[in-house]
Amino acid sequence: MQHDAWSPPPVLLTVDLVILTLRDGHLHVLLVERGEDPFRGMSALPGGFLNHDGEEILDAAHRELSEETALTSSWVHLEQLGVYGEADRDPRGRVVSVAHLAIAPGLPEPVAGTDASDAAWVPAHAVLSGKVEVAFDHRRIATDGIEHARTKLEFSSLATAFCGAEFTIAELQQVYEAVWGTALDTRNFYRKVQAAKGFIVPLGTDRRSTGGRPAQLYRAGPKTVLFPPLIRPAPPAAEENMRGEEE
Template sequence: MPDEQWSPPLVMVTVDLVILTLRAGELNALLVERGVEPYQGEMALPGGFLNNGEEDLQVAAHRELAEEAGLDGASLHLEQLGVYGTPGRDPRGRVVSVAYLAIAPGLPEPAAGTDAAGARWQPVGAVAAGKVRLAFDHELILNDGVERARAKLEHTALATAFCGETFTISELQRVYEAVWGVEIDPRNFYRKVQGVEGFIVPDGHKATRGRPARLFRAGRSAALHPPLVRPEGAT
């Protein structure tokens, strides 16, 4: 086709955010209730359109997180999760979304704003079980984010961030169980954890509550070699 007969397609760009944390021993995702059409009243991931042609993608992600849920995105490590552009994914037109992921401990209660009618933490298991439906293709994006988080626990020391300064191996195991969505054999877990050099180090003390157990601290290794592979049957 000659250049003078070609015009670029109109494509709109959005950002969507998968923000994960642990609450009450479960892996939770930040969701907002949409206050405007399309999908008004339905739950979705926080996100929205870029303000203008000059706004950086990550700047837009921080802005949307603050506007829709009242959270400070600058305090989170946001990493790009993927790009989603299947035709028809948004009834407003040809929309491509750049998704970001963050998983962090101790995140506060969200506060809805702008076009969000509500915001809350929701166990990801409720979405996986179909008890909570998400607008657009946000269930796909959330699933991809959860899978990335689960892989991070296999290959990095991220799980120790969800424990105290000192912790027992049982407490560390509960973090893995919450994120992986599966029960873990304590003996196998203890053996695997102890086999990863630099992952955790003994603190030299024992827990004073309940049955005495050795206390550990996070080691110096950020990457796990060998990785802690998920057991079969992990969701």
């Protein structure tokens, strides 16, 4: 942190958001259509520059989030993901982006932000697979964000952020299945979420009917870290290479 008399080179700081939600049982990412150069007309993650008046980075992320989704801070999970600052990532010059991960309960419809021409929920697999082109290094950022969410579902109560204030265990299971992209055994899932004390707490005998037996309602519990964790099933690996990546 020490410095000499020479003035260090200033950079421009932006905040970019990987906003995830569940729509019809599938994981979606919010993308906006860029209304300005560079990459005008192309899809990109929502985000923007810091305000002038010494705005905090996290505050800027909250601001962008509410501009894009009309979501209040409550019931939204927001955390820092990492810095993306490669020198050539933005043709305008040295622009360093602080990426954030936001998790929101299913939202009715996207809201066009002030800066963006249009906003839309895009299936996560379309972004991951490259079927949808995105500006800058935003595919990388989105990929990192989704993987971060997948991992964090195992060890934290992050999944409840995809649900509203009240939810059933079946809904919670759908969250895990959608984010992980795998089917889970209902009985084992019930056992495990209830074994992790402090994860979810039952709301009296409340219920909600959809044509079958009413379901118990739960809300998020006080615990942030899950113990025991809900380990993600290993994807079918090519024999003797179970889980574990080469260097």
